[in-house]
Amino acid sequence: MAKPKIAFFEFTSCEGCQLTVVDSLQDHPELLDAVEIVQFREAMSEKGEDYQIAFIEGSCSRPGDEAKLNEIREKADLVIALGACAHLGGVNAIRNRMPLEDVRKYVYGDKAEWYATYPARPISAVIPIDAVIPGCPIDRNEFIRAVTYLLQGRLPYIPDNPVCIECKLKGNVCVYHRGMTCLGPITLAGCDAICPTYGEGCDGCRGLISAPNIPALRTVLAEHGMNETDIEAKMTVFLTYQRMELEAADHDS
């Protein structure tokens, strides 16, 4: 069987997910033998334009990105969003709630019109995608599992559980008992609850579970001393785009 050809692309991102790919592969050299990487700008000069699987890191945040995304969609059999920027808009979408002109002027002053940009979106807002590997950054094991699934000819899938389930299985002390706050109850598991394990509350980088009870969690956050600004800040580190979509669909409170 011919080895599947794989390409990596990045749009607006920190390249941390691609670095995580490099780190994952160094522990699994057998996967490097099972696939052919034809494009990975961060790590290699060779550029192949013939590929079956495209991993896309980063958000779409300027008009010029759309043509490239469409081209990738046409060439690839499977398009996989790699990480929160591609999956959710990630931290890039924080600015979507701010007036764009203000944001650009704040950083670039009266030269703001030199640099084209618009609100940051997940790539699924531009082209249809086949699967997602969530997280900021992606989880190494989940990436390896996803590639193994793809090599077996099936799409990776993620069980619709909240982070709390993994956190309990780890035997962590809930951070709420330590005077901190956490989005674990509404966030999709799969990261092995790594943030609570290292003493921090979850910020929701993997996105929402399918039926998040956001009003109930807001009440809990308020009971733990957060004001409206703090609650909004917590829920907009990674979830700005998803929540704006939910609000538009009138599901949010």
Added chain:
Amino acid sequence: MTVKTVKVDVHHLTRVEGHGNIVVDVQKGELKQCELQIVETPRFFEAMLRGRPYGDSSTITSRICGICAVGHATTSLRATETALGIEPTQQTVLLRKLNFYGEILDSHILHAYMLIAPDFLGVGSVIPLAKSAPDVVLRALRMKKLSGDLCAAICGRHTHPIAMTVGGFTHFPTTEELYSLRARLEAMLTDVTATVELYQTLPIPDFERDTEYIALRKDSEYSFIDGTIASTDGGTWPVSQYRDVTNEYLVPHSSAKHAANQRQSYMVGALARFNVNHDKLHPQARAAADAMGLKPGCTNPYMNTVAQVVEIAHATYDSITLIDKLLERGIQWEEPVAPARLSGEGTGACEVPRGILFHNYVIEEGYVVGANCIIPTGQNLANIEADMRALVPQILDRSREDITLALEMLVRAYDPCISCSTHMLNVAFE
């Protein structure tokens, strides 16, 4: 005398972090255009912090760059702590330094082995090297894995750190983890020696251009976190006066801002640190520099990678010393130090892998009202272009491919981290 018309246009330079183009246009022997264009999407991190609780700053700014995630987080925490009058404990200082070394090692190993060495060995990436020189690749992977594990033991993961917080940490490595890391670092010393030996054999291009070198300096150590801004042209500045040094300005061909201090441009990064602080290096790192022919006062930008190899040696040896100190003290479970006030302005400065990084925040009643981040690659851009302008006339007699490669190698030597600084390369010949 060469009367030549050459256009170099390298679109999206590979093996650098982020997107850049090199554009060089020589008409009849005259240099018309010489630019490193930064085409990375603008990212607006400074604006995103405004209105948020101060505790969010390090979480969000670490996402500026996956390679320098710990560097951004550390600098961000130092800015916030300065603003709010927080003095970190001795244990926090030691753990942060060790964590920082993990990132310096990770980034320098990635650059020296995966991004730079292929140019010298005539291949497009590290992947063919796995077949032709497996021992070299395995060594690089082994060293890189240890650097990542060092960060993971302290802050959860290198990209993006979890347990680092304002005033301290939310998680601590166990004594067993520290012992095991220490043993692995000891074992890595032979790999460090082999890296130095490899770089002794690589033909680093000859090219000299005197410039100003800027780095953080401390009396007590080879500084990576905090210190005073120091220049090889003379002069020191407290980090709070960083704007007097960086003097940022915008140019149309780059979404990253340029910078200039006492000359038209200056250089930051491993070579600048070496030129400013080489007297503070670990003796074994100084010996490595001697072995590779790197001397203070070096003005060859291609030697930046050699200076990184020197820092690989320094960071490895000093990490062992730091672990010994931590083991001797015994790890204490400490609550983060609480802020002394909730309003104030503070600047943090660190020497991240690519050079000096500044974060400046203004905080009012616990919320960020102003933020500014000045990134190393942005500070280097004007200097890279000045090097390109000096280099191109010297190599015009070469083939277009060789000119392109020389320019690509020059830009890569700076280890540009372009996704950071926006907040690449296209070279054309006729």
